[in-house]
Structure formats: structure tokens, C-alpha cells
Amino acid sequence: MRYELKMPRLGPDMDEGTLIEWNMSVDDEVQEGAVLATIESDKSEVELESRWHAMVAELVVEPGTVVPVGGVIAVLYKPGTDPGPLGAIDSANPATSAPSAGSSSAQSSAETAPQSPPGGAPATSKAIGTRRPLSPMVRRLLKESGLSADEVTGTGPGGKIQRSDVEAVIAAQSDALKDSGTVGFDATAADQSSTDPSPAASTGPGSQSGDPHRFVLTKVEKTGGRRMVESRSTIPDFAISRRIDMSAALATKKALADRGTPVSLNDMILFATTRALVEYPRINGVFEGEAVVAQAAVDLAMAIATPDGLIAAVLPQCQQLSLVEIGSKSRELVERVRVAKLRPEDLGQGSFTVSNLGMYGVDRFQPIINPPHVAIMGVGRITDQLVLNSLGVPMAVPMIELTVVGDHRAVDGVALALFLASLESFLSGSLA
Amino acid sequence: MTEILYREAIQQALREEMLRDDTVFLIGEDLRDPWGGTYKATAGLSPDFEDKRVLNTPIAEDTIIGAALGAALSGTRPVAELMYIDFVMRAMDAVVNQVAKVRYMSGGQSDVPLVIRTQGGGGRSSAAQHGNSLEAWLCHVPGLLIAMPSTPADAKGLLKTAIRLNDPVIFIEHKLLYATKGEVPDDEYTIPFGVADIKREGTDVTIVAASRALLFSLEAAEELAREGISAEVIDPRTLVPLDEETIFESVDKTNRLVVVAEGAERCGWTAEIAARVQEARFYSLDAPIQRVAALNVPLPFQPDMERYVLPSVKDIVAAAKRTLDA
Known part of the structure; x- marks a missing residue:
């Protein structure tokens, strides 16, 4: 069974963090409580401890990479189980391939508890299998970006999907598209307005310009x-x-x-x-x-x-x-x-x-x-x-x-x- | 900038406008020295102006407002005082049926340059007949402009604007703000109606509050900051007209809203703001809008019970956290 290790939110202001250092390597066996990585937010540097006894399958990002909250930084798996196909996550562009589209991510999001929810409260099993209602704002963001709730992992209280969670997925997709040089919007953002070529453009705070149904007066x-x-x-x-x-x-x-x-x-x-x-x-x-x-x-x-x-x-x-x-x-x-x-x-x-x-x-x-x-x-x-x-x-x-x-x-x-x-x-x- | 009391800001605004315009005069109970108003907001004015420009009246609120309205229609700019907003009931026909409606019922022909100054609010054990916050009643009356300043600078700038406006203004002070201090510009200035002020910037939750509740909200924001929660505090300053755009923009940013008012919660203006935000910005909201207001009971005299009934810093902090945990 694979676990995605995600960039945690270290405070309510934090939207992204920098991976400073890995304290583990691929194929390491890490114990519960072991230090996996050092993360830096704009406020502080924090050691990320493992919540599980696990094997390291993949380090997705290099030290020094800035990753949005909720973005995948590493993949772990349960000792004694199959690490699963590594190709599921595009290693050619590791920094930006957060939860990818399709059914596999739906499965992974259901299986993955956030490493560290906001406010430092422990992640509970509530996040698994139950879904908190989507707030109006999140529903709008999902619609605008053509994502479904299954493609986004909630890092809020009780696994609630937050704005930053949706934005992290959008940003990751946008970067991945940019880097791969393709313009496959129909595949990843089916509902995206054709007049707005950048999925990320519609997600800024208070941005209405990205909403194809809303024509802001000049x-x-x-x-x-x-x-x-x-x-x-x-x-x-x-x-x-x-x-x-x-x-x-x-x-x-x-x-x-x-x-x-x-x-x-x-x-x-x-x-x-x-x-x-x-x-x-x-x-x-x-x-x-x-x-x-x-x-x-x-x-x-x-x-x-x-x-x-x-x-x-x-x-x-x-x-x-x-x-x-x-x-x-x-x-x-x-x-x-x-x-x-x-x-x-x-x-x-x-x-x-x-x-x-x-x-x-x-x-x-x-x-x-x-x-x-x-x-x-x-x-x-x-x-x-x-x-x-x-x-x-x-x-x-x-x-x-x-x-x-x-x-x-x-x-x-x-x-x-x-x-x-x-x-x-x-x-x-x-x-x- | 000079630091002065809220009470002095009112005095200065009245004095400056009386000096600027001979048609400005004051009318109300006990305005003249040596009393100078129950909260001393008119202290020092009667010795410096002609007798007829600071008029003491009998205890007869309907007469104060009726006479002031007549004077306003006859080319002067009266500033009438109702000693307590609770007493507006004694003048309600004049305020609601006459003052608010003359502009409309004359087909727009009559200016009504009338300011009704008053003060409201609890926290001083003034009990159920002297501690009300009745601004929501007056907000409901089309034709009245409603100002509710929270700081000396806002009080002075808004009162000067109110006196210069050609429509009736209810100018609501707070009995526990008169002795608060704040910086006020040294040069002549006014503050327009319908322009909110962001008293503190933040990113996680928006708190809208006016008058003394605004000071509570700033304290709450400070407390929230210690827990890593960044609250934006907005003072609408005038409830009519309401600067909803500033509130909308803030909610677009924070996605969470708490509205705080000292009056009883039921049908308060907090409900109006909550309604407008959900109408215009439903898809910006990440959590249910929270209201913080007084319990729906007559205000108790006993101090502990009064504190229990009125909204507190703690209530605002809790409401902000509810929006973050939702």
C-alpha cells in the first residue's frame, strides 16, 4: 500500500513550503517518529516526522524545491507490501506531479491522511472514507478548474478540502502542462473556458476574471x-x-x-x-x-x-x-x-x-x-x-x-x- | 496628528462647523454649560457662541426633532441631540414619518440638512431603558443616513460631513467611547459617508464591526494573531450608506466572515450584512457566516448579567474560530 507524503500546512498563513533537506533515502525503512525531512515555511523550519513505520519508495522533490501545501513530496509504502508501479507518478517532472488525474488518485486520496493538518492537531481516521461537505467557495474553484473533488486531497479540519488544496492541484497540473509542452486542456480541465488558457489564472483570491460566466465590467x-x-x-x-x-x-x-x-x-x-x-x-x-x-x-x-x-x-x-x-x-x-x-x-x-x-x-x-x-x-x-x-x-x-x-x-x-x-x-x- | 478624546473630537467638529457656517446650531437637552451635555460632548460651546446657537430645550424629544426639522426646512443646519438613543421612541413619528420622508414626499424639492446626534450602547449598567443599541431600527427606515464612528478621528471627520450633507443623518455615538483616545489630523479634514475603513489587515477571516464592538474586534484580532490566525477587521463607519464592496473584497480574500454588533441579534444589521454577502459572494464563502451580537433579552442592570448578555472579545474570538473549523 502506497502513501503519498504531502507538504504539510505549518500555520494558517502557509500556502507553500520549501523542502530543505531529506533525512531519508529511497529504500530506507523508517520507523514511526523518525525524522523524514526538514521543511521551511515563511515563518519557521520544522522537522517532519513519520507517522508510520514505512519504506521509502520515492523522493519526489529535490531539496530546495518550493512545494504548495498538499503537494506530494515523497511516496512511502508499507513494509512487506508491493511498492506499486512508480510510473504512477511522473518522475520526469517530480516537483510538480502532485495528485494526478484519474481513478488512481481518487484511490490514493482516500487512503492518504494528511501528514500534519493545520493547527497541529493530529490527523484522525475521519479523513479516511468520509467526506466533509464542500463549501461554496471550494465548489466554485472545482467547477472553474474542471477538477472533481476526488482529485483533491483535503488538508483542513477533518479532511475538509480547502482553497489551498484545490490551488495546489491546479498549480501542479498547470506546471506539468507547461513543462511537457503540450496543451492538453481537454484532458485535464474539461470545463476550462477556451478563452483562459491557464487553469491557474482562475484561482487568485477574489479573481472573477477567470470565471467564464462572469464578465466583469471595464x-x-x-x-x-x-x-x-x-x-x-x-x-x-x-x-x-x-x-x-x-x-x-x-x-x-x-x-x-x-x-x-x-x-x-x-x-x-x-x-x-x-x-x-x-x-x-x-x-x-x-x-x-x-x-x-x-x-x-x-x-x-x-x-x-x-x-x-x-x-x-x-x-x-x-x-x-x-x-x-x-x-x-x-x-x-x-x-x-x-x-x-x-x-x-x-x-x-x-x-x-x-x-x-x-x-x-x-x-x-x-x-x-x-x-x-x-x-x-x-x-x-x-x-x-x-x-x-x-x-x-x-x-x-x-x-x-x-x-x-x-x-x-x-x-x-x-x-x-x-x-x-x-x-x-x-x-x-x-x-x- | 494630536491625540484627543472621542468627546473632544465631537466638540471640535461642532465648533469648527459652527464657525464655518453661521446657520449651524445645536438644540437638545442640557447642552449649555455648565452641564455641557450628559457626556460633555457640547461642553465649552455655549460660552463661545450666541445664545440662539446652543439651545437648551425641555425634556420633550418630539419637540426637539420637530423644531429641528422645521429649522432645517427653513434654511438652517440644526444639530439636534437625543440624550440617549433609547429616547428616540419619544420622537419616532418626527424621525420616521417626517424627517426621513420630507425629501421624498416633496418630490426631491426639500433639502433636510439635519443631524440627529445621539449615543447608545451598554456596558455601564444603564439598564434596559438607557443602554440600548437601536441603530438597526433606524437602518430599516428609508431616507435616513446612519453613522456610527468608533474612533475620535472617524467621529470628527464623519460629523463634519454629516453637518454639511443635505439629507438627515442619525449620528450614533457610544457612551463608553467618549473617554477613549485616538490620533486626529491637525488639518481640516472630512470623511465621506459610505467608505469603510480596514482597521486591521488580515488573510484568514474578516470581522466587520462598528462603534465600540469595533474595539472589541481589534482586541479579538490581537488574540487570534497570538494563535496564528490572521483576522481582517473592517469598520463600515456608516451603516447607511454601507460600503459593501470593501466587505465583499475582503471576503473574496479570507473566505470567512464574522459580523459583530452590540444590539440584540434578532433582525440586527449583522443579518443584513450576512444576507448581502451570501447574495453577492456565496461562492467566496468557505464557512457559514457568524454573527456576534447581544442576546435577545432586555439589557440587565446587574453588571455580571449585562456582560453576559453583551457580545465580548471572547465571543468574537470563538466565532472567528468557528469559521476556521467549519
Whole structure:
């Protein structure tokens, strides 16, 4: 019968210990009470005494090795019995091959009493055969790491599995995988999220990032979220939509591309929006409770998706820019967002926001007003729609749907309708 | 930093705020010198300010709170004192139905810059009608902010903030803290509501406690340390708003929680914290959350019996160990 000798916990703070010295050799017969090894925690040096009369099968770690609490440091067996196959423990990488997966470890954990439980209380036979209930924390750690309770030996009171016990197994597996150069996660951590290649990464104290079911909000998302709550809970918003014929705009787009100054559809919408806002300055305003203050500059905020969340980056002084200039400046802005090199002016307040989900196949949507703006526009995709022309003949027309959401304290439906009509006139005009 | 008494910290906060803002005034029983308040928290103020800024009243708590509320609604910043928190019962309609609700029932239009200072707690043989810890009752009332400082520095910083807030604050001192000492910054400072303070860092078990129970918890942590157990002690400082994030983060680290309060255990705020932690951090817990609070009986007058009923250092140590043995 084989016994695994494990790194004991010498105090509640101890998570790992250093094997200083072996006081036994392979094939030695050791008596109960004999000193087997010298162990050092961050607090003290302790001589590890044998609890059994036993034979030494294998010394798993070299002196000087740091081993997590619960990690196997040596294998003993009962005198007069078969020491069992040594291959059960990978001697190629002895320091890190703590309880390995599979049924053999389930058996060994059931047979192994911890050498020294915390607080120095003697290990009792309670640890054998009975299992203490798993605490919620341990259940979570096991689930996150794809381990089963059978694969972990408890070193807590009465053989209870503790956090450090699970972490020791995870760390051992992780190191073993790293050293063997294989990436066999499906074999050892079946439930591990594929986005988290390191099983150990999910086990730090309070770490939520390793939990594949939990998406911790980024700073950008938290700030955005707060602003959205503020907006939705204080602003009486309403939305109106208009479908607009984009034939002329698409023709202009092609002509500009042919001329070597390409612009995007979004640039054209930003440009037309700017012109319409100059015509209806109240919509390019800031709501101040008693008044809507029209802004002199059309500073268009563009909702831009980043890995950290949505950012409203600002294109300032759009009223001074030509369509081609808007195109180049918005490309530069998007690039600065992409490489996370924003300038302070990119994150200004803006005066109106344009959010475009057309490229994602969205037909129409109602964005949430970005306070203190009085309105925001959602841009859908272009689709061919059947329309009757002036002769009553059905024809396919590329249409886009624009939705403007307004703060009804500051603007009414007629104001937004006139603004959309103006926008349409610019989009169907020459966009010069 | 200067070491001063908790009582002096209260005096300093009141004096500084009265000097800073002419609309701050005190109203309550026996506040003026030579008495200077039953626990001397207002001693020395009446000679230095106009008569109308330190008002003595008859023994009529509902009138104190009612008048203070009216004054608060009329543009002043009253600091009312209830000599014992036990007497809040005499003013409960004013506190619960008026003070707490004016902001809401006026559609947010009325500021209520009112502080109700009071003191609670046992340990002085003040018996069942003068030794209660009733903060849990008041925590249950939406609309009130509740501060319960444990140290002179916290008492001063929080009281100054309370006076400057535009919502009603119940500021609960402890009769056995007035004579405790602590370091207080020499320069002007305030402490925001809703920010807990980690009074001692640790890794094995989190102990949350406020007011005098916080001092017990620090003693317990010291005792636990001698046995190799590392306790983290967190003082929420304000129960409403409660800085639950600091508690959550600590529980993520230690996986074990003990909540200590001096009031009776049943339906106490310890239960509220235990509930919130299990809702938000069930999968961080390695052991059942332990509560340490007074037995569910009226507080005895007889000193040995009072000690038996109130939570002690020993009780906190035992609770911490229960979480480690679980």
C-alpha cells in the first residue's frame, strides 16, 4: 500500500513550503517518529516526522524545491507490501506531479491522511472514507478548474478540502502542462473556458476574471452604464424615424472614390447631419434645465466600439469641414481609438451623437441620449426597397432608416421631423 | 496628528462647523454649560457662541426633532441631540414619518440638512431603558443616513460631513467611547459617508464591526494573531450608506466572515450584512457566516448579567474560530 507524503500546512498563513533537506533515502525503512525531512515555511523550519513505520519508495522533490501545501513530496509504502508501479507518478517532472488525474488518485486520496493538518492537531481516521461537505467557495474553484473533488486531497479540519488544496492541484497540473509542452486542456480541465488558457489564472483570491460566466465590467463600461442610467432615468426620450433614398449619396460616394478621395457612408451621414444641425441649432444643443443652449460648434460624437466597451469619441468643429475632411478626420479618430491613443479633445462633451449599426445588419434602433445632449441619431443599414416611382412603376431603391431620439423637454417631434427632412435634403443633394 | 478624546473630537467638529457656517446650531437637552451635555460632548460651546446657537430645550424629544426639522426646512443646519438613543421612541413619528420622508414626499424639492446626534450602547449598567443599541431600527427606515464612528478621528471627520450633507443623518455615538483616545489630523479634514475603513489587515477571516464592538474586534484580532490566525477587521463607519464592496473584497480574500454588533441579534444589521454577502459572494464563502451580537433579552442592570448578555472579545474570538473549523 502506497502513501503519498504531502507538504504539510505549518500555520494558517502557509500556502507553500520549501523542502530543505531529506533525512531519508529511497529504500530506507523508517520507523514511526523518525525524522523524514526538514521543511521551511515563511515563518519557521520544522522537522517532519513519520507517522508510520514505512519504506521509502520515492523522493519526489529535490531539496530546495518550493512545494504548495498538499503537494506530494515523497511516496512511502508499507513494509512487506508491493511498492506499486512508480510510473504512477511522473518522475520526469517530480516537483510538480502532485495528485494526478484519474481513478488512481481518487484511490490514493482516500487512503492518504494528511501528514500534519493545520493547527497541529493530529490527523484522525475521519479523513479516511468520509467526506466533509464542500463549501461554496471550494465548489466554485472545482467547477472553474474542471477538477472533481476526488482529485483533491483535503488538508483542513477533518479532511475538509480547502482553497489551498484545490490551488495546489491546479498549480501542479498547470506546471506539468507547461513543462511537457503540450496543451492538453481537454484532458485535464474539461470545463476550462477556451478563452483562459491557464487553469491557474482562475484561482487568485477574489479573481472573477477567470470565471467564464462572469464578465466583469471595464471602467469604460461602468462609466457608460452610469451615464445611461442617468439618461434613461431623467430624460423623457422619444424617437422618430425616417427612411431616406440613398441613390444620390451612393452615386456621390462612387464619384469620390473614382476621384481618389474615398469617403464612407458614415462620413456622408456625418456630413449631412452637420449641415442639418447648422440649420436646426437647437438640436445641436445642451439642455440646462431652464434652457436649451445651442452650441456654436457642431462637435459630433461617434459611438465607437472598443474591446473595453463603447466610447463616444468626438469629431470637433464639423461645421468647418468638407465631406472629404470629415472622412479623413474620422478615419484618424477611429484609428486613435483602435490603438488606444486618444487625445484629450477626442473625449470632449460633443454636441450631438451619431451611432451607426448599419454595418452589423441592423435596420433601425433607438440609441440612448448622451447627456447633456438633447438628441442622438441611430443609423441603420442600406437595403433595397421596392418603391413606386412617379410613373407608378415599382423600382428597387437603396434606402436607409435614420432614427433620432430626442429629449422631449428640449425638442419636440416637429423639430426632429424638420431636422430629418433637412438631413434627407442634404443626403439626396450633391453633398458638396 | 494630536491625540484627543472621542468627546473632544465631537466638540471640535461642532465648533469648527459652527464657525464655518453661521446657520449651524445645536438644540437638545442640557447642552449649555455648565452641564455641557450628559457626556460633555457640547461642553465649552455655549460660552463661545450666541445664545440662539446652543439651545437648551425641555425634556420633550418630539419637540426637539420637530423644531429641528422645521429649522432645517427653513434654511438652517440644526444639530439636534437625543440624550440617549433609547429616547428616540419619544420622537419616532418626527424621525420616521417626517424627517426621513420630507425629501421624498416633496418630490426631491426639500433639502433636510439635519443631524440627529445621539449615543447608545451598554456596558455601564444603564439598564434596559438607557443602554440600548437601536441603530438597526433606524437602518430599516428609508431616507435616513446612519453613522456610527468608533474612533475620535472617524467621529470628527464623519460629523463634519454629516453637518454639511443635505439629507438627515442619525449620528450614533457610544457612551463608553467618549473617554477613549485616538490620533486626529491637525488639518481640516472630512470623511465621506459610505467608505469603510480596514482597521486591521488580515488573510484568514474578516470581522466587520462598528462603534465600540469595533474595539472589541481589534482586541479579538490581537488574540487570534497570538494563535496564528490572521483576522481582517473592517469598520463600515456608516451603516447607511454601507460600503459593501470593501466587505465583499475582503471576503473574496479570507473566505470567512464574522459580523459583530452590540444590539440584540434578532433582525440586527449583522443579518443584513450576512444576507448581502451570501447574495453577492456565496461562492467566496468557505464557512457559514457568524454573527456576534447581544442576546435577545432586555439589557440587565446587574453588571455580571449585562456582560453576559453583551457580545465580548471572547465571543468574537470563538466565532472567528468557528469559521476556521467549519
